[in-house]
Amino acid sequence: xxxxxxxxxxxxxxxxxxxxxxxxxxxxxxxxxxxxxxxxxxxxxxxxxxxxxxxxxxxxxxxxxxxxxxxxxxxxxxxxxxxxxxxxxxxxxxxxxxxxxxxxxxxxxxxxxxxxxxxxxxxxxxxxxxxxxxxxxxxxxxxxxxxxxxxxxxxxxxxxxxxxxxxxxxxxxxxxxxxxxxxxxxxxxxxxxxxxxxxxxxxxxxxxxxxxxxxxxxxxxxxxxxxxxxxxxxxxxxxxxxxxxxxx
Amino acid sequence: xxxxxxxxxxxxxxxxxxxxxxxxxxxxxxxxxxxxxxxxxxxxxxxxxxxxxxxxxxxxxxxxxxxxxxxxxxxxxxxxxxxxxxxxxxxxxxxxxxxxxxxxxxxxxxxxxxxxxxxxxxxxxxxxxxxxxxxxxxxxxxxxxxxxxxxxxxxxxxxxxxxxxxxxxxxxxxxxxxxxxxxxxxxxxxxxxxxxxxxxxxxxxxxxxxxxxxxxxxxxxxxxxxxxxxxxxxxxxxxxxxxxxxxx
DNA sequence: ATATGACTAATGGTATGACATATAGTAAAA
DNA sequence: TTTTACTATATGTCATACCATTAGTCATAT
Numbered sequence: 001x002x003x004x005x006x007x008x009x010x011x012x013x014x015x016x017x018x019x020x021x022x023x024x025x026x027x028x029x030x031x032x033x034x035x036x037x038x039x040x041x042x043x044x045x046x047x048x049x050x051x052x053x054x055x056x057x058x059x060x061x062x063x064x065x066x067x068x069x070x071x072x073x074x075x076x077x078x079x080x081x082x083x084x085x086x087x088x089x090x091x092x093x094x095x096x097x098x099x100x101x102x103x104x105x106x107x108x109x110x111x112x113x114x115x116x117x118x119x120x121x122x123x124x125x126x127x128x129x130x131x132x133x134x135x136x137x138x139x140x141x142x143x144x145x146x147x148x149x150x151x152x153x154x155x156x157x158x159x160x161x162x163x164x165x166x167x168x169x170x171x172x173x174x175x176x177x178x179x180x181x182x183x184x185x186x187x188x189x190x191x192x193x194x195x196x197x198x199x200x201x202x203x204x205x206x207x208x209x210x211x212x213x214x215x216x217x218x219x220x221x222x223x224x225x226x227x228x229x230x231x232x233x234x235x236x237x238x239x240x241x242x243x244x245x246x247x248x
Numbered sequence: 249x250x251x252x253x254x255x256x257x258x259x260x261x262x263x264x265x266x267x268x269x270x271x272x273x274x275x276x277x278x279x280x281x282x283x284x285x286x287x288x289x290x291x292x293x294x295x296x297x298x299x300x301x302x303x304x305x306x307x308x309x310x311x312x313x314x315x316x317x318x319x320x321x322x323x324x325x326x327x328x329x330x331x332x333x334x335x336x337x338x339x340x341x342x343x344x345x346x347x348x349x350x351x352x353x354x355x356x357x358x359x360x361x362x363x364x365x366x367x368x369x370x371x372x373x374x375x376x377x378x379x380x381x382x383x384x385x386x387x388x389x390x391x392x393x394x395x396x397x398x399x400x401x402x403x404x405x406x407x408x409x410x411x412x413x414x415x416x417x418x419x420x421x422x423x424x425x426x427x428x429x430x431x432x433x434x435x436x437x438x439x440x441x442x443x444x445x446x447x448x449x450x451x452x453x454x455x456x457x458x459x460x461x462x463x464x465x466x467x468x469x470x471x472x473x474x475x476x477x478x479x480x481x482x483x484x485x486x487x488x489x490x491x492x493x494x495x496x
Numbered sequence: 497a498t499a500t501g502a503c504t505a506a507t508g509g510t511a512t513g514a515c516a517t518a519t520a521g522t523a524a525a526a
Numbered sequence: 527t528t529t530t531a532c533t534a535t536a537t538g539t540c541a542t543a544c545c546a547t548t549a550g551t552c553a554t555a556t
Contacts, residue, residue, distance in 0.1 A: 015538070028346060035347050041507060052540045054302070057508090061306055065313035068343055073508045074548030083349030084340050092332050092340070093418075095316055098277050101331030102417055110418035113365035114358075117488050121361070124487045169350055170341075170358035174422070239372045240365050263509070289536065300511045305537090321537040322519030500555075509546070517538070525530070 017058035020049055024063065028081060039069070039079040086173040093181035104182060108231040111178040112223065113240055114171060115159070119219035121166035122211050130165035134208045137161050141201050150197050152183060158204045165211065182231075190229075200230060265306035268297055272311065276329060287317075287327040334421040341429035352430060356479040359426040360471065361488055362419060363407070367467035369414035370459050378413035382456045385409055389449050398445050400431060406452045413459065430479075438477075448478060 027033040039045060039060075046056040060079055063069045067084030071077075096102040122130070137158045144150040156179045163172040190196070203226040210218035224237045275281040287293060287308075294304040308327055311317045315332030319325075344350040370378070389402040404427045411420040438444070451474040458466035472485040 017538090025343075028343070035349070043507085054541090055539060058305070058309055058538090060508095061309045062313040065310040066340065066343065071508075072548090073546075075504095075506045076549055077507050077547080079508095081347070083347035084343050088340050089337055092314065092336050095273075095276070095314065095332050096421075099283050099329070099331035101283075102421075106416050106418045109369075109416055110362075110422065113369070113416075113419060114362055116365060117361035120488055121357075168354050168357055168361075170354045170426070171361060173344075173350075174358065178418070240368055265509085291536090302512090303510060306509085319537075320519090321517075323533095323535045324520055325518080325536045327537095498556080500553105502551105502553080504549105504551080506549090507547080509544105511544080512542090513540105515538105515540080518536080520535090521533085523530100523532075526528080 015058070016051055016055050017062065020051070020056065020059035021062050023049075024059070025068075028068070033081050035081055035083055037081045039081070041078060086176050087180075089173060090177040090180035093177050097181050102181070105232050107178050107182050108227065108233055109236065109240070111175065111182060112227045112231075112233065112237060114174050114178070115162070115223055115227075116220055116240060118163050118166045118168075118171050118175070119207070119211070119223055120216050121168060121171075122162055123214050123216045123219055125167045126165040126211055130161070131208070131212055133161050134158065134165065134211070138201060138205050138208060141204070145194070145197055145201060150194075155200055155204070156183070162207065162211070196230075200226075203229070263306070264299055264303050265310065268299070268304065268307035269310050271297075272307070273316070276316070281329050283329055283331055285329045287329070289326060334424050335428075337421060338425040338428035341425050345429050350429070353480050355426050355430050356475065356481055357484065357488070359423065359430060360475045360479075360481065360485060362422050362426070363410070363471055363475075364468055364488060366411050366414045366416075366419050366423070367455070367459070367471055368464050369416060369419075370410055371462050371464045371467055373415045374413040374459055378409070379456070379460055381409050382406065382413065382459070386449060386453050386456060389452070393442070393445055393449060398442075403448055403452070404431070410455065410459070444478075448474075451477070 024033070024039075033039075040048065042053055042056055042060070045060075046053045049056060060069060060071060064071050064079075067088040068081065070080045070082045072080070093102065093107065097104055097107065126134075137154070141150060141154040141158070144154060156176075159175050159179060160172065163175040166172075191199070203222065207219060207222040207226065210222050220241065224241050227233055228235065228237045272281070272287075281287075288296065290301055290304055290308070293308075294301045297304060308317060308319060312319050312327075315336040316329065318328045318330050320328070341350065341355065345352055345355065374382075385402070385406045389398060389406070392398040392402060404424075407423050407427060408420060411423040414420075439447070451470065455467060455470040455474065458470050468489060472489050475481055476483065476485045
């Protein structure tokens with residue numbers, strides 16, 4: 001009775017709304033729909049696809065969640081095609097962490113893995129504007145620290161700017177996404193917050209200076225030390241640095 | 249007339265379904281809802297939240313798109329909480345590329361940036377099982393090549409296995425996600441497919457052997473050469489390798 | 497002239513109620 | 527013991543109506 005195995009393949013037969021999502025995605029992939037384009041109104045689309053508004057809205061809602069559509073109400077509202085914002089990736093990593101399918105320490109390590117090479121690229125590609133932005137971020141941080149308004153967003157900002165200096169948007173999105181998922185990690189407090197913040201700023205400055213000096217090795221060591229202290233990785237950072245690691 | 253600026257903040261007032269998504273996500277974040285848990289049926293949830301089924305389904309559809317819920321029909325069906333599969337990230341990068349908000353070459357470079365350090369980790373952490381799996385993948389590839397059934401999925405498999413040997417799931421997800429977005433990149437064909445495939449397999453073998461020899465530098469060079477040939481990066485791989493690069 | 501305010505039209509958001517379809521489990525029939 | 531039929535419980539889809547938001551128009555008052 002199992003002699004015909006592998007001859008037939010399962011019929012698609014999913015949801016109708018999935019089929020609609022597929023068609024719209026295909027239109028995007030083919031270039032028929034581009035960023036900024038506006039889809040017809042829900043009522044029109046429902047008629048075009050020959051489905052009810054409910055089914056059509058299911059499809060739109062799915063694509064909105066994926067960040068592919070920006071849906072606005074009111075006159076001249078509608079569904080507008082857009083490139084998914086990096087927050088979509090960031091939120092997904094966050095959910096993975098929360099559901100324990102991903103360990104925050106793994107994310108910290110992956111981030112260091114990426115940032116070490118971000119450092120290499122930044123050393124080669126940082127423009128005067130990039131360096132200006134990095135210095136600025138540190139100054140702002142110091143000012144905030146003095147006023148007592150410093151929070152971790154200043155650190156995230158610095159790391160994103162460093163990634164930007166590498167001139168690779170994929171790496172920039174990575175740092176942002178990992179940063180979001182990582183910020184809710186359970187990093188044990190090794191020292192009082194203000195001391196930790198000051199230390200963090202000092203380390204950022206050390207990284208920036210190494211970039212300015214175009215010294216790739218110094219950037220790598222500075223990054224490794226920074227991660228060794230501000231994450232749970234500890235001496236595991238050595239795994240990424242060859243044997244050249246030192247906690248100074 | 250602008251004397252009260254900064255006193256008021258815009259009211260939230262979004263969709264009701266967004267509010268529901270927020271509540272369910274909060275339940276997941278707090279641990280009240282865990283992987284595998286089943287939510288009440290749509291009708292029950294609608295009553296619990298005091299909304300219509302339509303509104304409630306909007307919320308579920310959104311969370312399904314994010315990969316947080318697995319919705320099944322039929323008796324004993326329903327909405328089950330799950331950790332988002334890595335395909336969610338992969339698809340998002342794909343959409344970014346298709347909508348031109350991300351350049352395939354940038355993804356290739358980011359992948360190399362990640363894989364260079366994956367190589368470092370693999371050298372330190374690869375188990376006999378990991379090495380066995382890598383060798384196996386190469387053998388399978390050679391067999392497929394001989395039979396003419398080789399395709400790029402063999403290459404992706406190898407790179408994922410290499411990431412697995414680094415024992416960091418975040419990096420593994422990265423390689424998978426970048427691989428998906430990258431596979432649709434416009435890589436110019438520099439040589440006939442079968443020649444390229446054979447070369448690719450040879451390079452994979454060189455990488456694997458360097459891992460087996462626990463030679464981190466050799467792994468790095470092998471990876472850089474591999475990317476230099478199989479992507480559009482060309483000599484740009486040098487930016488990631490310091491000055492130690494050589495196209496052998 | 498220039499605000500102000502009322503009106504209008506377009507569009508997405510939500511509600512009801514009904515029926516269709518998929519599926520696990522159970523009981524009856526062969 | 528196997529097959530078939532039925533049932534209960536889910537989600538999927540539909541039709542219709544009405545609400546809420548918003549850009550634009552145009553009349554009106556200052």
